[in-house]
Structure formats: structure tokens, C-alpha cells
Amino acid sequence: MSGSYLAKRLLLTLPTLFGVIVIIFVLLRVVPGDPIAMMVPPEAGPEDVARLRAVYGLDKSMVQQFAIFLGALARGDFGTSISLKQDVFGLVVGRLPATLELALVSIVFSLAAGLALALIATHLRGRWPEWLIDGFNSVALALPEFLWALLLVLALGVLVPLLPISGRFDPAVELPLATQFYLIESLVRGDFSLAAHLLPYLIMPALALSLPLIAVITRVLKSSLQDALAQDYVLFARINGFSAARILVRYALPNALIPAITVAGVHFIFLVGGTVLVELIFSYPGIGNMLYGAAVYRDLPLIQGVTIAFAVLFVLLNLLIDLLYLVINPRVRHS
């Protein structure tokens, strides 16, 4: 049952992806500035410009270009970056792990923190911790990751210089790693000193990304926990003599997670989107960061590559969340 559901969901994502690709294609082809003109040296003549244009296929009709474009995409050929003179696919794949690692660490941290805060706020209802957590939530939610990133840089990086404010690691340190997933790989290998070295670089960017998500999770989970606690099965557990803490975790929480995941799931996607700005502020070498240079140089192929990468990421994330919901809610599983 879930196999066919999965296939059906995957199939439904295709029209969206197609729409995305069409929009990217059209948008970048109507660019007023001429990237070719920016590339050629001043002494070049019109024939050189025309030749270069032909090389990038920019002299054919729109429809023709689109057909070529689609064909190339299918082959995995995303073109060559105009500014960096390398294969776009390779560039994107090379930087993708950094962004993925940052997003993953942020999401995991958000889930853990949100869960903890919601449980505390519910257990200590009516007392000052709940009040504090509510206040924190309002502020965390109101400000976007861009501002949080800057505030963190100022607070923890400059005024009280606790953490590094740029990059993924100290260039002076050797990295005996095979993949680009630095932190994950170092943990898997058990190289904890390396992981400890890498972690400070992730803390602030991850925190900047997480704060809005933590606020959302805490709020939704707290509300659904309260709903769950009002239910009869909690009463039943209480009259069976279970302690409040046990009831909260074993009885209320699994039920409360269901609506919470639904709402929070959407925000995972916002978090991934936030990497675009956060990577810029922290000079973090992920795909979000690569966008800026590409934008300034009007590097179409690279802009295209990064945009498509994000779109695919989002679509996959959506799918993952649907599946997660399926796993958590037994009622849906059986229908």
C-alpha cells in the first residue's frame, strides 16, 4: 500500500518540477544585460562575440534552446559556469554537502530544542518557565534568519568573541576526510577532536536558521500537548496511577506529535530556504553562498544550477515529510 502511495506522490511532483524548470529557463533568458558582452575582452570584435554566443547556444530560438536545455538536463549536463569556468553540475554537487550538513544539523537541533521546550512549558504550566518560553517564541518567530544571523554575529562573534564568524573550519587545520560532509563523517569515523573543532563553525549559522523553527515547533507542540492532555485516555492513565511526567511523555506526546509534524514540516522547507542568506552572512561555503557571485556576474548556467538544486531539494523534502506523517499516524496508515 505504501509502495504505490510513494510512487504516486513521486509522480505528482513531476509537473511541479517541470513548471519550475520552465520558469527558470524563461526568466533567465529574458535577461536585459548581456552576459557574453561582460565576458569578452574590450578589443574583441563582433565576430568573436557571435562565436562565443554560438558556443553557449544563445543564438538559437527560445524553443530550440529549451529543447536543447531539457536534453542536456536529462544527461546531467547543466552547462558550464561562465564566471568560474567549470562544469555547473560538478560545482553544485561539490558544495551541496556543506548546505545539507548545515540544514540537517539545524533541523535536528530545532526538533530537539522544540521538543524539550514544549515539554517543559507544558509540564510547568502557569509558572515562570512557560511565560519565558512563550516570550522567547514570539521574538524568535518575528525576526527572520537574516536578522538572527547578524545579531548572533554581533553578539557571540564580535562583542563577546566566543565563536568564529566565517567558514567551515580553520584553514590551518588538516582535514583527513573523504567526503564533503565534514562533521558527519568525522563523527562516523569517531574522530571526536576533529568534530569538536568543526562544531563551533556550525553553531551560529545553525542557530540562526533554527530559531524561527524552534519557535514554531514549541508553539504547535505545546498547543497539541495541551489538547492531548485533555483527552480521556490521559484521564484513564491518571486514574491508573501513572505519574504526570510519564503520562506526558508516553501518552500525550505520541498523539501530540501528529498535528505538530504537519505544521512544522512546512517550516523545515523554510529553514532550507533560509540557508541562502545565512550562508552569505557567515561566508559558509554552501550552494546558497555560490548564488551571489553567480548573480553579480549574471552567470546564467550557475544560477540555473543552484536554483534547480534548491527546487529539487524542496520537492524531496516535501515528500519526506509526507512519508514521515504516514509513519507517525497509524490511523492514516490503515485507510
Add this chain to the structure above:
Amino acid sequence: MTVLTIEGLRIMIGSVPILRGVDLKIDRNRVHGLVGESGAGKTMVGKAIINALPDAARITGGAIRFDGRDLIAMSVRERRRLLGRSIAMILQNPMTALNPVIRIGEQMADILAYHLEVSRRAAAERAAEMLAAVHIREPGRVLRLYPHEISGGMCQRVAIALAFACEPQLIVADEPTTALDVTVQYRVLRLLKEMQGRTQSAVLFVTHDLGVVAKVCDDVSVMFAGRIVESAPVADLFAYPRHAYTAALLAATPRYDLPASTLRPIPEALRARLWQEAFADDRIAGRV
């Protein structure tokens, strides 16, 4: 032998008195019915015993003595130790009483392991035994199901099984059959009586249905406006009701063997008088 004694219990919600000095005695191996109209406060009595009162409710007087000790004065810890083991409850709506996202077997094993202090495996076996005892066919299959996959009647059987599992001294049943169909009601009531006979537990059976009381209960107390109006063994009460309200209640109960014209609603004048008495007592005691 008396299992539970309630003396002068008073409960208020805000400034509204809900219970105005309830006195009740329940003996071992006796099913004690508690009847009254909605709003009479009978559910509150049950909830007070098992410590499930709503947050807004305050106990402003009286005692609930179980096994010689006052439940109200007890610490939270001690009370929790009694719940489920010595005092159990059967709720009105069986479907919602079970956690919808955990399998029935797991939930039962949880509760049994906790109360009987045995391993999970032993608890699981006991759960299967209990299900068989309440006449559920294929207990093994049911244990693996989720609550929404079984019927209301079966849910109530599971609830009964859990309630009787530790052979408690007292069981509080709060309208256990109200949410079920009539045919299922009969079977569940019969099961309840059977289990009670086996464990010799005392049962406080809260209901508004006098017919059920006649079938299942040994003693009965009638409540109105937060007070016990009359208390007697069932046969005595039905044959010779001493309080005017009890008589009126009996007259208002439909009977198949008598024509509808014999049905008498409870006279407004009687109710008004009883309410006035209740308020007067409150004022005298300086409570309102």
C-alpha cells in the same frame, strides 16, 4: 465490611457548590448504585474518589475514607499508589479511554506491568488471559490491534479487564454502558456482575438509569442538588421509597408492563422545594 466511607463531602467550583455534604458507605462485595439527574453531582463523587476532579474544583469539606485512611488528606504519591491497584475506574466512553496511537496489547502490558510489578512478557501473557476472561475471542489478535479497529463494546470489555486485573477492592464505574447500544449494554452489565462476583470487589455504579440499577446493584443511593436524599438496599428502595423525590423518580421511570399514561414527570414544586432546602442549608452553614 466497609470498603469506602464518604463523610460530608463538599465540593465547590468557583462560588458554586456542587456537592453539599455527601454521605455514602460502600461495603465489600456489594454493587452500590448512585443515581440522580444530570447535574446532581454524581459524577463528581466518582471523580473525587479517584482524584480526577477538574482543575477548577475544590474540596471544601468532608473526608473519603478508604481502608481507614482519608484519601483527601493523603499525599499525591500515596494516592497514586492506590489508583489502579486498590481503586480502579471504568469510564463512560471506552473508545476514547484508550490511547489511539498505541496498540491495545502494549497499553495493557504497560498498565499491568506497572501495577502487578511483573516483567513486560508476564504482563503480556496476563493481558491475554484477562481478555479471555472477559470473553473476547482471539485475544492474541486483539492485542495487536489499535483501539479504532475494535468496536465500542469490545473496548469496554478491555476496560473492564484492565479494571479488574489487579483485583481491586473498589471499582468506580461512571455510566459504563450509557454510550453503548442496548443489546451490548446487557452483555457488558452481565460481564461486570460476573467479574465482580469473582473478585468480590465493591463497585460504585454511577448512572441515571434506574433500570440498570435494578438489574445490577445491591444497594442504591439517590442524589439531588449535591446531596444524598435516600440510601437503601435496592429491593427496599424500589418497593418502599421513603423520600418524596425517590418516589417521584421511580414514578418517572418508563416501564414496559405499564401503559404510558402511568408516567409521571417529577413535580416542579417538589424540585423547587428541595433546591430551596439545599440553598437554605448552605446559607445556614455560612457557605454561600
Add this chain to the structure above:
Amino acid sequence: MRVWGWRANPRLVFGAFVALLLLVCTLFAPLLAPHDPMDQDLLNQLRPPVVMTGNDPAFALGTDELGRDLFSRLIYGAQPAVLVMVVGATLSGIVGVGLGLLAGYFGGWIDTGVSRVVEIFMSFPPMLIAIVLAAVIGPGLDTVIIAVVVIGWTRVCRVIRGEVLAMRELDFVTSARAAGVSHLRIIFHELVPNLAPLLAVLFGLEMGRAVVTEAVLAFIGFSSSDIATWGAMIAGGRSYLYQAWWITALPVAVIALSVLGLNALGDGLRQATDPLLRR
């Protein structure tokens, strides 16, 4: 019951205060600012604000890397921010509400079409769209406004569509239809007034988002470079974070305050206009 005033609706008061402040700075910048915001004074670079040592009282909040007065730049920076946020939020609102109403009310293929487009837009990080648009169109304030609208309309559209879908089934609409009232009249007479509280909140939120978008695009350099913008101030200050952190901190604080204030304004307006909450 009072719906205005500090006690009854603190959010509205705070929000209105912030909005007013922004408006005043925008309209009266030349009167309020002590210096020309673009005026460079290379002898007075990186001066700290008056509360710190090494300051120059002529520059109340200090100067940036080119000796420009920060206080003046902050005041003048409100102009592009307010322009973008008012125009951007209004246009997003018009497009979003228009399409949301159509999609929610008429349903069918209109709804499918609009929903599909919204879904495609939401497959991108909003800032990504903004940056790509800016790259395509080129820097400038109009680019920023276009970016704000392109990102913002989808949010408004989704919410409005949802509301209209729900309202469509309510009795007051079905009875109007039964009485033969035209669709147009129903939309403008029945639905829109009920949407007003929601629109107030959305407007506030979108303005807050627009301020951030404007700041971000200015930060990257895709806004107008002839005028003082908060984003450009942040960007400029980044190279001097350790020596002159206030260059970045001040505009960040101002933007944060604006966002909080605008959100509060939206919340407060909803509280004030929602008849259900007015008890």
C-alpha cells in the same frame, strides 16, 4: 470596551508608534538629519557613537568607513524601506487577494491553475527568487519592489484562498446566491468586508517581510546605490566588524525594531477590527 489605548491593545500602540516613526523619518528626513547621508568626511572615519570614547559630538551615532554620519544615514535609510514596504505590500496584497478570491470563490480550473502556480513559486526559497530576479533585471529600487511583490503575493493568495473557500460554504453566502445576487456583488459586499481583519494582519506581516527583503537586496548590492539604505550600511560595516561593530549593529537594530513593530501593527489591527474578539 476600549479597543484602542495602551492597556487594551499594547501591540497596536507599539506598532502604530513604529509605523509613525518610520513615516516621519521618510517624510522629514532633510529636516531631521544633521548631515547629508552621502557626505564623505575622510578625516572622521569610523567614529564611534557619543556614548563611547573617541567620538565626535557632531556625529551623534558615529560614522562609517567613509566618514558618513550614521544617524543621518539611518534616517534617510527609512525612505527606500518605507517606499518598498508600502508599495510592495500593497501590490502583493492586490495580486494576492485578487487571485485568492478568484481561486477560492470560483474553484474549478481557476483554482487548480492558481494553486499550481502558487505551489511552483513556493518550491523556491523566497530569497532565491529575489536574488535571481535582481540578477536578471538589474539593480534598482524598482527591482526590489518587483521582487517583494513576486515573493509576497503567494503568501497572501494562499491565506485568502483558504478563507474564501471556508466562507463560500457559510449560510450568508449561499443565501445571497439563492436570492440571485451576482457573484461580483457577493465578493465585494459580503466576502471582502469579512476579510478585512485578516487583510490587516497580512498587510502588517508583508510590510515587515518587505523591509527585510529590501535590506537583504541592498546588502547584496542590488538596490539603488545612489541613496543610503540600511542594507548597504550593514554590508559596508561587515569589513570593519571588529573595529567598528556599531556600523552594522545600528541598522540591524533599526530593521529589527521595524519588523517587530510592523508585525505588532498587523496583530493589533486584527485585534481591533475583529468583531469576534471585541467582547
